[in-house]
Amino acid sequence: MRLAIIGGSDAGIAAALRARELDLSAEITVVLDDAYPNFSICGIPYYLSGEVTDWPNLAHRTIDELTGNGIVLRMNTRVLAIDPIGHQLHCRASDGSSPVLEWDRLIIATGATPLLPPVKGLQTAIETDRVFLVHTISDARALMDALNNTQPSRALILGAGYIGLELAEALTSLHIEVAQFEARDHILATIDPTLASQLEAHITSKGVQLKTSTRVTSIEVNDRVTFALSRDTPVATGDIAIIVAGVQPDTELATSVGAKLGAHGAIWVNRKMETGIDGILAAGDCVITHHQLLGESYLPLGTTAHKQGRIAGEVALGHTTHEFRGVVGTQVVKVFDQVVARTGLTESEARETGLDPFTITTNLDDHKRYYPGAQTITIRLSGDIQTHRLLGVDMLGPISSAVHKRIDVAATALQSKATVEELIDLDLAYTPPLGTPWDALQSAAMEWLQGVSQPAPMSPKMAES
C-alpha cells in the first residue's frame, strides 16, 4: 500500500501518523512545498511576540520524529499534476528535478490560502518588504525579519478575526503602536455582537486603535504604508502593514481531477473524507466542514483538520467504520487578558438557519465570591423556544475563569443533543476556590428557563389599552 499525501500541515500529518499507527508496512509519503512539516500555524503570533523563543519550537513534531516513524517527507516539492488514472503525482522539486510518485491512495490536504480583500494596490503591496500575510512559517519569518530589521514603531492591521487580534496583542506587547481596521460592524464575525463589543472595549483599553465598520480601500507603499479608508479618518499610515482577512480553500489540484466543490467553494467530501474520485480522499482546510447543526459548511480550524486527517488516514487504509461526526463550531481565542469562546450557534446564526432561538445574556461568578479572585463571566445561552434544545453558548471572561474549558462542557452537552433543562441536571465539580454549587453554565440555564417560560411581554399598545 502506497499512500501519498499532498500537504504537510495538520490534516496531512494527522493522516500520515494514523495510517502508520494502523499499518506498519504501508509506504507513506508526504509531499509539501515548503520545509516546514507539522508546524503549528496557530502559534505564529506567539513567535512574533517573543513568547515562543524561536520558530523551530512551533513544530508539533520534528522532521526526525516524523521520518523516525517511517514517514517519507518530500519537502520543497510542489505537486504540479495528479494523474487519477495512472495513480501518479507529477512534481517539481526545488533542486530542479521533476519526481513522479506512484500512489495507491491519495489524500489531498492542500489547506487554505489567504483571502485577499478587494483593496486597490494590495497585490503590489504584498510584494514589498513592508506589507505581510501571516499564513505560513515563511510568512512568519519574513515578518519577524522586518520587525528586527526595521524596528517599526507603528503597524496597520487589516482584519480583526482571531489571528488579527492575536497579532494586535503581539505587536502591542512589543511596544509597537497598532491601528486595526475591520470592515464588519464588529471584530470576530463568529462571536455574538454583545460579547464582541465587550472585547472591543478591552482591546481599546490596551492601546489598540481599533476601527470597525471601516474598509481599507487602497494601499500605497513607499517608505511607509498608507491605507485609504472608507470613513472617518481618510488615511492611516504605519511602518508596516499586515493583511489578515481570512482564508479560502486551496482546491486547484482537486478540481483539476474533477473533484466536486461544496460549501464556500471547498472540496466536497463525505464523512469518510472521500471525494468521490476513486482512491482520492481530502481533509483539512481545503474541504467542507460537516457541522452537526448546519450540515455542510466551511469552518477551517486546526482541531477539525486533525480529526478529518485522522479519519482520512484510517479510510485510506481500508478502515472505514469511523466517520467524521461533525463539528459544532467550538472556538476560543485569548486576547490580552480576556478569553472569548463559543460553541453551537449564536443567536443570529440560529435565526438564519430557520430555528426559533430564545437567548439570554447573564453575568456570573467563576467561583464563590467570598473566596479571593472571583471573576465575572459573561454568558450568552441560546435554546430552542419549542423543544428547549440547547443551540449555542458564547462566553467571555478573564484567563483565570477557565472559559476555555467551560465552553467545552457546553460543547459536549450540545453534542449529546441536551436540552437546557438537562444542563441543570449535570453533575459538575464544585469547590469554593474554583466554582459555584450550581456551575455558571447551570445558573445561565436556570435564567434561560425563567425567561422562556414567561409570557411574551405585551406590546406598548396592548399594555395601554
Place this chain on the structure above:
Amino acid sequence: MRLAIIGGSDAGIAAALRARELDLSAEITVVLDDAYPNFSICGIPYYLSGEVTDWPNLAHRTIDELTGNGIVLRMNTRVLAIDPIGHQLHCRASDGSSPVLEWDRLIIATGATPLLPPVKGLQTAIETDRVFLVHTISDARALMDALNNTQPSRALILGAGYIGLELAEALTSLHIEVAQFEARDHILATIDPTLASQLEAHITSKGVQLKTSTRVTSIEVNDRVTFALSRDTPVATGDIAIIVAGVQPDTELATSVGAKLGAHGAIWVNRKMETGIDGILAAGDCVITHHQLLGESYLPLGTTAHKQGRIAGEVALGHTTHEFRGVVGTQVVKVFDQVVARTGLTESEARETGLDPFTITTNLDDHKRYYPGAQTITIRLSGDIQTHRLLGVDMLGPISSAVHKRIDVAATALQSKATVEELIDLDLAYTPPLGTPWDALQSAAMEWLQGVSQPAPMSPKMAES
C-alpha cells in the same frame, strides 16, 4: 399550601427558593436549629485561613434576602417531633417556647452529622476547648476563637478527606505546624491511589507531616492534645486537634415517623425525593444519592443537595415531571497549588461494581508546550473493555491547568453514556495558550484505545517457552 422545611442548609434553602419561584402564594417556613441559614459549609476552611475575611461572608444569601423572598425563617428552633397524621411539627425554640407548626407538605433536610471514629477518649475530648469538629458555622467560630486566643503552634488533624486536606492547607498558611493522620492507605478515599500518592508528595513538600495507614487509638487532653497512634511514632502532640473523619446522615426525625432507610443508612427517597410517607419529602445529606453508574448510594455533597432540594421544592408543590437524574460522582478539591478531580468510577470502584475496566495513566500538557507556562496534567481514564463505554476519569494538575472544568467535560460525556471513541470525536476548543489541538482528554482517550486494542501481554512463562 403550607410548606415546612426542616433544615436551613443547601437542600432546605434550595427547596424553599424553588417553591417560592413556582408559587408566590405558598407559605414557606424553614425551621433550623442554629442562626445560620444558607451558609456555605464548604467555605469554612477559607474562613479559618483568613482568605474569607469574616464568617458572615460565607452566607450564600443573607437572612434579609431570604425573608425578602417571603420565606419564613424559624431560627434557633429544634424540631422535636413530626406528627405525620396531624401534619404538625412540635418544636422547641431557644427562647424556651414550644411552637407548633402546621404543614401540608414537609421536606426533611436535616443533613449529616460528623462521624466520630472509635477513638478512646474522643467523646470527652471534643467537649474541651482544644479538640474541634468542623461541620457547622458554630464549630468554625469556636475553632477560630481558639486560633485567635491560644495561638497554637502545632495542630493535629484526624482524617485526610476533602475537608481535612483543606484544613491542613489553611493551618499551614497560618504558619501552624500540621500533623495529619489517616487510617486508610491513602488520603482522599474517593480518588485513585496513583493520584492520591502524587498529592501526598505535594502536601508533604508543603510541610504537612502526613501519616497514612495510621489510626489514632486514643486522645488525651490536658494543656496539650496527645494522640496515641497505631504505628511508627507511638504518640503525637499538638496544641489543638481537629476531627474530620467524614459524616453520617441525620435520620432521627425521619425514622421516628417510619421513613425507610437505604444505602449507608441514609433516608430512602425515590427520584422525586418522596420518602413514601404521605406528604413528606427529604433531600440533601440526609438522603441516599441516586448514582447513574452505582444505583442507590450515599455521596453527600453540596452540589447534589442543591439539585435534590430544588426537585423536592418542585414536587412538594405538585410539579412532579422533573426527576433527579442522579450523580456520576464528580468531585474536585484544591490542595495548596494542586487540584485533584474525579468523575465516574475509579478503576477499583468499577471492578467492585462488577464491571471490567481497562485503565490508563498518562501525563499530558494543558496547553502547547511552546507557549510559556505549560503544565502537566495526570489523567487516569477507565473504560469498559468490551463496550468501550467511558467509566471514569481522575485528573491531577496545578490550579492554572483548569482541571476543575476539564473534569466537567468528562462528566458531561459520561452522563451522555459516551464511549471512549466518542471523546475523540468531540469538537472542543483550542488556542495555543490554553489548549492543544487534541484536548488532553482526547489524547488520553487515544492512548486508552491503543492500550485496549493490544493483545494482553504474555505471562513471563509463556514468553520464555
